[in-house]
Amino acid sequence: MSGGIDGITEDDLAQYLSLNPGFFERHAELLGEIRLASPHGGRAVSLQERQAALLRERIKGLEQRLMEMIRHGQENTAIAERLHAWTRAVMLQRDSRSLPLLLVEELKQQFLVPQAALRLWDVDVAYASEGFVLAEPGTVRGFADELALPLCALNTGEVEAAQWLFDGTPALSIACVPLRHDSARGAFGLLMLGSPDATRFQSDMGVDFLVRIGDIASAALSRLLPR
Template sequence: MNNDAMNPITEDDIANYLANTPDFFERHAQLLAAVQLTSPHGNRAVSLQERQAEMLREKIKALEHRIMDMVRHGNENVVIADRLHRWARKLFQVPSARELPASLVEEIQSQFMVPQAAIKVWDVDGAHAGEGFAQGVSEDTRTFASSLTQPYCGVNSGFEAVQWLPDPAMALSIVLIPLREGAASGAGPAFGMLVLASPDPQRFGAGMGTDFLERIAELASAALSRLRGQ
């Protein structure tokens, strides 16, 4: 019995043959013009060369979109970095340590267009222990702040810290930023926490990047060390 009849040629066989025989179309150049394919942009038939050109144009268009996205994200990062710089500069200009927490919060709201923000600092120097920013924090919240090794971004799940905000009911998405000595991602105990909030549930999503938030945490922590007598 003929082996070809038992093992008919498949499409994979043809594809493998063409892939391993690059000079096939050189010997049969007329086939390139004769092969007709259906265009993805309609029911009209197009030549193999035209279909390849369409595929190439689609790849180029996809690459252009990726490049534009990269440029857009790059521009957004430059804007955020500039705002971070202005915010940090304002911190250096605050003359009194007692004024730092309020100024820090006001400037974050102004520079980063955050609808609500609040801050609490504990373990402060005795001269500041009676200030509003140093009171009203439970031991559970202090422990929770110390457990965060990066800012929390997401929905408000009944966190005590949200009650520090002027209008807790409008905090539909929040950021909780632990304040500690050194790197924001360190394991040291937190001595404070910064809360950002928005009425937009998508503003502070769980998947958002935290690089700039960590820079805010480190700058704020360094500035607020003045309240701790350091």
């Protein structure tokens, strides 16, 4: 309970003023006479000046939120355009043998991903000798099967598939995207993204976008599976 004078507390005054908005209309002179500490320094300002300062701060906060919303909107639009361009390039590739490489290269180009690679298994016998096929997936298959969602993390060396990304520069952060033809079945491949920037793929980042990438890649690459 706030202190008061003659039995009237600050809370009582605050309640009275909130219930009687016409008080300052009847005593307009008080708006200029009441002095308050400025939030930006030790000098005293009138109630009107303090209200104006608070209003300016409020407007500034709203402007910042609006600019942030606009920025996010522009970023989302740019991402959508890149996703569209990547998807179109993948869908237009008629040569099934060239599809995995094109998918990876377009992904790197459209989304500025420094390192990317994929491997498939259980493909149709016609593609069994291709470089993108993992003849004995072993632990990689088990790892991919366990991924309900894409995984982003620092590359600590524990993920065997991270070795696919080495191009002379080590990948410090990685994203692991399982490839599935049917959500009820195990994975038939794994898409790996990497970066020498340790902050590019972080464990706490959202993976909704990577889920879309995985869905599109899985649908496109499913043509390489036995019919």
